[in-house]
Amino acid sequence: MPDDLQPARGTHDLIGEDQRRHTHVADTARRIAARYGFDEWTTPIFEDTRVFSRTLGETSDVVTKEMYTFTDRGGDSITLRPEATAGICRALVTNGLTQSLPQKVFYAGPMFRYERPQKGRYRQFHQIDIELIGSAEPLADAEVIACGWNILQALGVAGDTVLEINTLGDKESRSAYRDALVAYFTEHQGALSADSLARLDRNPLRILDSKDEGDRRIIANAPLIADHLTAAAAGFYAGVQGYLRTFGVPFRENPRIVRGLDYYGHTAFEFVTGKLGSQGTVMGGGRYDGLVEEMGGPPTPAVGWAAGIERLAMLLETPPAAQAAVAVVPVGDAAEAAALGVLQSLRAAGVRAEMAYRGNLRRRMERANRIGARAAVILGPDDIAAGVAQVKNLATGEQEAVKLADIAARLA
RNA sequence: GCGGGCGUAGCUCAGGUGGUAGAGCGCCAGGUUGUGGUCUUGGAUGCCGUGGGUUCGAGUCCCAUCGCUCGCCCCA
Numbered sequence: 001m002p003d004d005l006q007p008a009r010g011t012h013d014l015i016g017e018d019q020r021r022h023t024h025v026a027d028t029a030r031r032i033a034a035r036y037g038f039d040e041w042t043t044p045i046f047e048d049t050r051v052f053s054r055t056l057g058e059t060s061d062v063v064t065k066e067m068y069t070f071t072d073r074g075g076d077s078i079t080l081r082p083e084a085t086a087g088i089c090r091a092l093v094t095n096g097l098t099q100s101l102p103q104k105v106f107y108a109g110p111m112f113r114y115e116r117p118q119k120g121r122y123r124q125f126h127q128i129d130i131e132l133i134g135s136a137e138p139l140a141d142a143e144v145i146a147c148g149w150n151i152l153q154a155l156g157v158a159g160d161t162v163l164e165i166n167t168l169g170d171k172e173s174r175s176a177y178r179d180a181l182v183a184y185f186t187e188h189q190g191a192l193s194a195d196s197l198a199r200l201d202r203n204p205l206r207i208l209d210s211k212d213e214g215d216r217r218i219i220a221n222a223p224l225i226a227d228h229l230t231a232a233a234a235g236f237y238a239g240v241q242g243y244l245r246t247f248g249v250p251f252r253e254n255p256r257i258v259r260g261l262d263y264y265g266h267t268a269f270e271f272v273t274g275k276l277g278s279q280g281t282v283m284g285g286g287r288y289d290g291l292v293e294e295m296g297g298p299p300t301p302a303v304g305w306a307a308g309i310e311r312l313a314m315l316l317e318t319p320p321a322a323q324a325a326v327a328v329v330p331v332g333d334a335a336e337a338a339a340l341g342v343l344q345s346l347r348a349a350g351v352r353a354e355m356a357y358r359g360n361l362r363r364r365m366e367r368a369n370r371i372g373a374r375a376a377v378i379l380g381p382d383d384i385a386a387g388v389a390q391v392k393n394l395a396t397g398e399q400e401a402v403k404l405a406d407i408a409a410r411l412a
Numbered sequence: 413g414c415g416g417g418c419g420u421a422g423c424u425c426a427g428g429u430g431g432u433a434g435a436g437c438g439c440c441a442g443g444u445u446g447u448g449g450u451c452u453u454g455g456a457u458g459c460c461g462u463g464g465g466u467u468c469g470a471g472u473c474c475c476a477u478c479g480c481u482c483g484c485c486c487c488a
Binding site: 006009061065066082083111113115116117118119120121125126127128129195206211212259270277278279281282283284285305306307308309310311312327329331332360361362363364365366367368369370373376378380381382383390392394397399 | 413414444445446447448449461478479480481482483484485486487488
């Protein structure tokens with residue numbers, strides 16, 4: 001194979017089983033989300049760079065080193081979206097939908113981040129996404145999570161995942177907690193890893209997430225957000241947990257859960273799995289009450305999550321099967337016209353049907369077998385003269401003459 | 413961005429100490445021009461990732477580079 005034409009680094013072609021897994025994940029999510037009242041939106045794959053730089057946080061890795069940003073021919077700074085939420089909020093504002101809240105949005109599509117590729121991490125990857133914009137109630141958080149849980153159940157992967165939840169509190173709680181953390185970690189900075197030292201002034205909350213062993217010992221005694229929550233924030237968090245129990249969604253509190261993007265507050269959660277190596281987060285999200293305002297709209301509460309389609313597709317136990325076709329097989333050139341008639345009648349009846357473009361009977365039967373056809377409809381001159389075709393079940397080998405007019409109904 | 417492992421046929425892989433490349437599967441053709449799967453006979457697989465170096469000679473040794481992969485970072 002010439003190596004001058006390869007897929008760009010971190011991108012993948014979706015073909016055959018890969019595509020079927022992908023489609024199954026997206027279709028299942030779409031179906032379940034619809035039951036919860038979420039409507040699908042499609043927004044542009046690229047946006048004005050400010051849509052992301054303003055909202056994701058000036059210090060986040062996504063903005064500082066992972067965006068595909070370029071200047072277009074008109075001189076505008078354009079960015080391939082690294083995530084869906086910012087674009088959805090922009091669309092909400094642009095279309096004046098802040099006047100008709102709440103909006104419940106389902107989303108599926110490709111995202112782009114310039115990262116070092118690895119299992120479950122790609123430069124072009126796909127997410128499904130739901131956003132519930134316009135409700136400040138804890139019930140909204142719980143419903144969004146319950147919907148995600150149902151999707152994982154429908155995909156048959158819920159058993160592989162654990163829901164971990166935390167609260168980041170309101171602004172007041174968070175800044176008090178942040179101060180406490182900085183004080184604590186500064187006291188122990190001699191023992192912190194280099195990575196965590198860098199996080200200390202950039203994003204101290206992230207230290208809680210460190211995998212470094214030395215860090216973990218220090219983190220074990222770090223202050224907890226629970227002790228710095230305002231009464232309102234604590235009440236909100238308790239409300240979310242109560243509704244999760246009502247919905248029957250099992251969860252585990254994990255005070256170490258922190259979100260990477262700055263716009264999150266209050267509820268933060270992740271569905272994690274141990275089956276994908278270090279890329280264990282399969283679905284993650286939380287509440288982002290400030291984002292719509294950041295985008296130029298009125299103050300608007302919102303909560304949502306994103307899930308990686310590739311990661312979910314990898315967890316699928318049994319690959320979705322391709323739909324088996326019916327192979328139409330003419331015997332000799334003279335039978336072609338009649339065979340095409342049968343072929344089209346099958347398709348009109350909703351049957352997946354195929355006819356090879358050339359080849360003798362034997363070759364066409366081999367091909368029917370190779371494509372996994374469930375049946376072959378064989379038409380020879382004798383059959384046509386008698387107004388029938390041989391319908392052969394390729395699994396059992398049984399064959400029987402069927403009137404041409406009855407074939408479509410027989411195989412539908 | 414940092415560290416480890418790996419790039420040989422379409423796929424999975426074998427090729428001690430350097431001597432011009434192999435297997436299985438798949439593919440193509442015949443046995444079988446009105447019947448697939450099983451069987452059988454034959455055939456083609458290839459810039460040994462790419463570039464450079466050492467050598468009489470490199471798939472094999474060295475350097476670089478690209479890609480894949482695992483971990484860190486980050487995140488879905």
